[in-house]
Each structure stands twice: as structure tokens, then as C-alpha cells.
Amino acid sequence: MSNVSNRDIWRWRRAVPVVLIVSSLIVLTISTRSLEGFPRRFGLTVFGFFQQGFNAIGDVFTETITSIAELRKLKKSHEDLLVQLEHFSRMEREFADIRAENDRLKEQLGFSGKLAMARVPARIIAKDPENLYATIVIDKGVDEGIRKSMAVIAFQDGIEGIVGRVLEVGYGTSIVIPIYDSSSYIASRLSKSRFEGLVMGSGSFDEPLVMKYVRKRAKDEIQFGDLVVSSGFESIYPSDIALGRVLKIRSLDYQTSIEVEIDPILDFSRLEYVFVVKITENAATASQSEIK
Amino acid sequence: MIRTVFLSSSLLIVSVFIQSTWLSSIAVLGVIPDISLVILIWVSFKNGPIEGAFSGFLAGLAEDCISASPLGFHTFLKTIVASITSLLHGSFAIDRIFIPFILGCGATLFKAIAASILSLLFGPSIHVYNFFARDIWIEVAYNGLLSPFFFFLLSLFAKYLITDQAKK
Numbered sequence: 001m002s003n004v005s006n007r008d009i010w011r012w013r014r015a016v017p018v019v020l021i022v023s024s025l026i027v028l029t030i031s032t033r034s035l036e037g038f039p040r041r042f043g044l045t046v047f048g049f050f051q052q053g054f055n056a057i058g059d060v061f062t063e064t065i066t067s068i069a070e071l072r073k074l075k076k077s078h079e080d081l082l083v084q085l086e087h088f089s090r091m092e093r094e095f096a097d098i099r100a101e102n103d104r105l106k107e108q109l110g111f112s113g114k115l116a117m118a119r120v121p122a123r124i125i126a127k128d129p130e131n132l133y134a135t136i137v138i139d140k141g142v143d144e145g146i147r148k149s150m151a152v153i154a155f156q157d158g159i160e161g162i163v164g165r166v167l168e169v170g171y172g173t174s175i176v177i178p179i180y181d182s183s184s185y186i187a188s189r190l191s192k193s194r195f196e197g198l199v200m201g202s203g204s205f206d207e208p209l210v211m212k213y214v215r216k217r218a219k220d221e222i223q224f225g226d227l228v229v230s231s232g233f234e235s236i237y238p239s240d241i242a243l244g245r246v247l248k249i250r251s252l253d254y255q256t257s258i259e260v261e262i263d264p265i266l267d268f269s270r271l272e273y274v275f276v277v278k279i280t281e282n283a284a285t286a287s288q289s290e291i292k
Numbered sequence: 293m294i295r296t297v298f299l300s301s302s303l304l305i306v307s308v309f310i311q312s313t314w315l316s317s318i319a320v321l322g323v324i325p326d327i328s329l330v331i332l333i334w335v336s337f338k339n340g341p342i343e344g345a346f347s348g349f350l351a352g353l354a355e356d357c358i359s360a361s362p363l364g365f366h367t368f369l370k371t372i373v374a375s376i377t378s379l380l381h382g383s384f385a386i387d388r389i390f391i392p393f394i395l396g397c398g399a400t401l402f403k404a405i406a407a408s409i410l411s412l413l414f415g416p417s418i419h420v421y422n423f424f425a426r427d428i429w430i431e432v433a434y435n436g437l438l439s440p441f442f443f444f445l446l447s448l449f450a451k452y453l454i455t456d457q458a459k460k
Contacts, residue, residue, distance in 0.1 A: 017345035017375035024349060024371050028364030028414060043357025047309075051358060054313040062317075126312040128359050131323050131431055132407065132419045135360040137312065167360055177360055182419065203419075204427070206322055269322070 041170055048173030051137060055125040117238060119153070119275035120144050125173070134203065136176040138274060141169050151237045151277040152176050154266055161242045161265040162186065162230060163274050174276075178268060179243065180205045188243055190260075191227035193218060197260065199228065199243055205268035208247050211260040219251055219258055228262050238277060296455045297346045300335040303453070304328050304351035304370075312358060323427050325434040326400065328355070330442045332370060333399045336377035337386070338454045348374030362417050368410065369403050376402065389440045396439030400432045 031040075063070075122138035140146050152163040164178035177184060182203040188211060189196045195218035197211040211228060226246040232239025244262035251258040307328040315324040328351055336344025352370030356363045377399065386392060404421040411418040421428040446453060 013340065013342050016342045017371065017378065020345045020349045020371045021368065021375060024352065024364050024368035026364070027353075028362055028368055028410070031363035031365075040357055040363050043354070047305075047354055047357050050305075050309050051313060054309045058314045126309075126358065127316055129308045129311040129328070129355050130326060130359065130366070131427055132421065133360040137358060175358070175360060181360070183416070204322060 040168060044168055044170035044173060044175065045141070048137065048141070048170045051126045051173065052139060118278040120146065120278060122146075122152075122174075122274050122276055124272055124274065134178055134181045134201075134205065135167065136164070136178055136271075136274075138174050138176055138276070139172065140276060141172045141174050143171055144276075145278060146174050146276050149236055151241075152274050153241055153277055154271055154274045156266050156270070159242055159265055161244075162237060163266065163268075163271065165236050166276065176274070178205070180207070180209060180264065180268065186237055186243065187231045187233040188228050189231040190214075190218070190222060190246070191229050191240075192223075193221040193226070195221070196231055196233075197257075199262065205264070208261040208263055209244055211262055213257045214260055216251065216256060216258055219249060222246055222249060222260065227265075228260070238279065293343060293455050293457075296339060296343050296453060297350075299452050300331075300339075300343060300347040301350040304331055304335075304347055305354045307331055308351060308355050308358070320430055320434060321426065323430040323434065325438050326403075326431065327438065327442065329370070329373065329399055329403065330396055330435055330439050331446065332374050333377045333395050333439075334443050334446045335453060336374040337380055337395070338450070339378070340381040341375060341378040343455060344374035344378040345371050348372075361419070362414070365407075365410065365418060369406055372406055373399050373403055386443065388444065392439035392443040393436045397432050397436035400428075400435045404428055 120140055122140040122144075124136050125139045126137035128135040138152075146166060146169050148166055148169055150166045152165060153160055154163045155161075162179055164176050164181070164184060166174050167177040168175040178201070179186060179199070180201040180203065182201050184201040186199045187196070188199045195214050197214040199209050199211045201209060214222075224246055228243045228246065230237040230239055230241045230243060242265040244264045246260055247263045248261040249258055250261065311324060311327060315327070318324070332344065332348050332351065335347050348370035349367055352365075352367035353363075355361075355366040355370070359366065377395070384391070386395075404423070407418065408420045411420045
């Protein structure tokens, strides 16, 4: 009798992993068909809270250790910034003149007003727990009006560049998928020659982005270091935000288009703060009437 | 059993948070170690099928919630790695360095192969490791090298993380 019951227990113990493996496959089947929603958001909200906690603890240690060196750096950067400030004040005056002139010209050409974009500042609190996916977790969520598919940008060394788009939103945290992720596609154009293409990620932040479907005749007009910006031909990313600079051109005789390797404008390993772009309704209406 | 599953799952979930927040500072060429996998193989090897699979399932589910992966991806990987490792339960003794290293490397490779199989079944939303790129081999080596250290550390808390039945 006891032998039979031991065998039953043994069978039961063996069955549990199988049941769990099958359960995980069912969850995966449902989620890959985009039926997921609430469970993930709920999980992100709960676990995002813990991530914020872990990030805060890490910050205490890191900040304590680096604070002395940071103070020295700050002093130097303060002096540099004072010099820059004077330079920028001069530039601002010139910029105001140019802007006024630009508005006048736009009016004459029949364009409506510029897009009104609200930027929500956010801090990067975590990254993907594994190496397969390249995601960033920010400390802003539904409570700050963040929604799925909003564009995320950042300023680095005075340049505004695209970071990626919001993939999932929890209450106080959101997952951002960066432009270097292999599932990322951005309609873009070369800033100087205005040729268009599609920028795709290569899966790693230290590898170049690839701009595909660029017309072959663009080859002679593209130069090393040319800026590539978003074209705005999609609802997610605003136009004319920098993506990177031309690194290399790949052209094959049998292909009708060329591929351009792009060095990302942002150094993702140094990124700490980002801005989530919220395009307001007025702006959307304005852009729609422009299209009409 | 419930206590062991609860404690090991909690430990695994904490390690997932640590991976996502702190470990980027010790990344080698952008690759972070998978310490939750290392902990999971120790728990599964020491306890057997139920505890390992349950802990892997829960930790994987937590990981899916904070990752861009489809829900169920890490859940499956962690459960299957735990289930396979638990098959080795009681078949040999673990030494200080060599076997932990082999288990750490082997589990990482197995995880990568399982991800490739899932990608074939579920399409491009599943990311796979490129076996000809350096990242996978850095992770294999990193996990392998960390395994002896973590196995030693976990053995200090064995009375909380191993069931009485498994100890016998």
C-alpha cells in the first residue's frame, strides 16, 4: 500500500514540471497573439514598484561613492557653462530673429503652426533583466499621462535624439523599446540631401543602426557624417529629430536601393534622463489639416 | 515544500530586479550575467522537479512583466531549464568549482537553444541568441564563472532553500 502511494507521489512530482511548462506555453501562445493586456500591465505596475526601490538603493551607494568626484566635475562644468551661457545668450537673440523670419515665411507658404509637443521628463530606473531584449524602464507611467507608442527622446551633448517608443505602461513605470532594438523601425531621411529610408535597429547599442530602402542615386550625394533625422511620416515620432550620423554606405549592383550604416547620435550607455513626447490634440488636428 | 518554493521564488525575483537595475555596471561588453538562472539551477538541482519548476515559473513570469518579451517567454525558459536540471537531482555530488561551472555554462546554452526553438514556433516576436556573435559566449562564460561563487553562497542558506525530503 505504502509502495503504491509512494509511486503516486513520485508520479505527481514528475507531472508538476510538465503542467508548468504547458502552462507557460499557453501563456506564450496567448501573448504572441496580442491577447495580453491586463496581466502584463498589472505585473509591470507591481514589479515596477520594486524596481524603483532597487534602483533607489543602488543610487544611494553609487551617489555616495561618486559624489566627491562629481563635485569636482560640477565645479569645472559650472565654469564651462558660464562661458557657454554667454555664447548661447548671443545665439538666442539671433535665433529669435531667425524664428520670426521663419514664421513669416511659413505663413507666406501656407503652412499652419508648428507641432505642439509636451515633453514629460523621466528617469531611467532599469534595463532589461536579460541580454536578449533591449528595453529601458522609466519612472513615469499612466499617472503622468504616458500612453503606449509615445515617442521618447533625450538630450545629450546639446543634441536632441530619438531614444525609442513606449512599449508598455504601468501605473508608475513604463517600458521603452530603444531604436537599436531589432524590432524597431523609424521612417527617416538624410538631413542634407533629404533622401528617405527606413532606419532599423541591429539589436545592440554599440552596433550601428541600418538605414534601408534609400534610393541608389542618393549614393553620390551622401557624405560620411551626414545627419539622419526622423521624417515624421508616421504617427509615433515627430519629424526632424536626430537619429545618427552616416558611417558607411553599402551598395550592391543587383539591389535597387542602398543601405546606410548609421552611428547613433545618442550614447545609450550614458543615458540617464529622457523625455516622453506627448503630441497634444491641437497639434494632431493641426498636422491633419496640413495633410488635407 | 511551500516554504522552500516561496523562499527560492522570492530570491529569484529579487535577483531579476538586481539584474535589471544594478548589474549594468558590471556588464562585460554590454552583456550582463543571468544570476537568476544560476540560482535557479542550484535550487532545481538540490530540490528536484517541483520546487525548481515552480520557482522557475514564478521568476520567469516576473521577468516577463518587466521585459519586452512576450508574456510566457521567460516563464517557459526558466521552467524548462529548472525541469531539466532537476532530472540531475541526486545523480552526483557538486564540487566547489568544476561542476558549478559546467552547470552554469550548460544551462545558459540550453536556454539559448530553447529560445531558438520557441522562435521557430512563435515567430519573430521571440528574440534569439546569435550563436556566431560574441554576446552569447560572453554570457555563457560569465554565468559559468559566477556559478561556483553563487553555489557556495547559496549552500550557506541551504536549510532555508532545500526541503527536508531533498536533504535525505
